[in-house]
Amino acid sequence: LPTPTIDNINTLEDRLLRLLRSEQRSSTLCFRYNDLCALDTIQVDLEPEKKGIIIRHVEYAITSMRQNNKVLRRYNDFVALHELLTLKYPYRIIPMLPPKKTVNVDKEFIEERRRALKRYIQILCRHPTISDTEIIKFFLTFRGESCGDNMKATYKNTLDEFSSEPRSLLNTNDNTDKFGEDSDGIKIFRISQTHMSFIHQQLSHIRECLISIHDKHSKNADDFTNIEKTFQALSSESTNIDRWATGSNDYWPTIQVGLADLPIEMSAISERIHEQCKRDDEVISDHLDMLIDLLQGYKDLCKRFEEALLSEQKAIQKANNQQQRRPTITTDTSTKVKAN
Template structure:
């Protein structure tokens, strides 16, 4: 019916659509599909096709969606598309900001500000001074409005001189700068490796100390169970030795000391973990960022050197012409190279400026160990005195007290 009436891929008019419906009605009546049969219905209403139950058709009807970008095809049945209207999607719960999240953000901001304030160049910029001295709300919006027209460092640099003498001097300075860069890169890479190993060792020690604290807490629980055990031992088992009831009574004070030991060790681990996360990790992340920066700089340097060679070769070929585009390209490349070398020098200075944090890390770890060791010394002294008193208590007992020792059945 479609091919006989439409003869194309789409309907061109409403009359063609009605012709298709009329031919469908004639086909349902058992007549041959022929457009000439419609001539008998001039000035008459066209036949109307009958439609059965659409349930079966709805189940079989498939809608195909193709994605040319993903090279995928999705097939949906009509019933599946209808069921989408009945799907209820729950409203997403409100985002909860707990104390740990706020504390982590605060510590991250603190580390970021430390990096900026230790930067040899950025620390003196107006935008940093504005941020540190701003009082009020919407600091970001005010900062954006104040400095939106400020130029970056590359745009503020003066144009390079194109004389041959100046180029020779710049070439010597760049060569010296690149040589010093490679020396600094090697040294910082060595520091990065050693500091990473120190962090690994400290984290391993901290993990073992956390386990040690847990084990002391387990010892505390065991001592509590022993000291509160209600079992009355028979004289048959102890014989003339009534030492156990005295020990059991004295053990009630020892779990307090063991708990204090576990608390001090756990406190030490938390403080050391904070020092590692806030300072040593920041320092190592700076090393890693500098390593990535050096890799990009060396790749860009190779590209720029090839571009300089190409521009220089073209400049030699165009000496007899008045075309200045090649000279401008060469000056632009040299300016980018010079600026990139200055940036890498500043970032190298940033690394060495932050090395003072390593002294703070060592000092903090030393102070933590000293404080905790002093506390543990006092705790273990108290523990030792109590255990000594425990044995002395039994020795000082009279024969009658030993015979009437609690916890032993006679």
């Protein structure tokens, strides 16, 4: 009999994930990290500054591998995108935008905001649901003036993704139990919320430690650069030394020859430390900061859910109170009719 063959476990897993995605099971996590990265890759670069009448304008060149396109965007265009996506996807993870600043804008702030905007749009373009929305496509492909204003005008009447779902009845005891604090769903939500908040807190602490280490290493590199300059000054010092100061000792010129080789070594050490700092900085920005941004987006999602849950509970309570008052009103009316 022929020997049965079994595919590689990774191949079987890929088939299972494709099957789950084809069935569109919204409650199943059927994307791995590599699958999400394959959805799109975004590059955000700074364009030369343009000075306005009052303040200067900073533009960002957005390149999308999926759309095979490059466009220029300003910070306000990102704000318009954020507002539209928050309205359309109130119960999806939407990362926070970096803060806006109009005064004392230096190169360090601009570079930090560029990295934050790159993480922001990267997360959105790798979201299994949000990445396919027309709003994202418009943002990445529109080439006219005022992208943000045109985007708002185009999608101003867009409803949230659950607006077409049938609303549950608010006057049933089942729904009251469903949204109660003691329900299983809410308990699971609270546990998950606490767990994610803890992870966010710990990773933020790790980031602070890494930034502190990075700053110390940068200072060490600068110190080696200063040592290099000091050795250069010593080796190139050309003062004529009188015998009165040195006597019969003629070693100083020989020492200077030896010192002339040290600046090269100090420069190499400084350069290696700077390169390592740059790599560490990229790791922090491209990986750790993105994870922290995702967790912050999850915390914001939990906050929106809690607000919606509170609103739903108030609506249910109001409906139940109205339902309880109706028999009383009917009884009072019947009594008055009999009396007449």
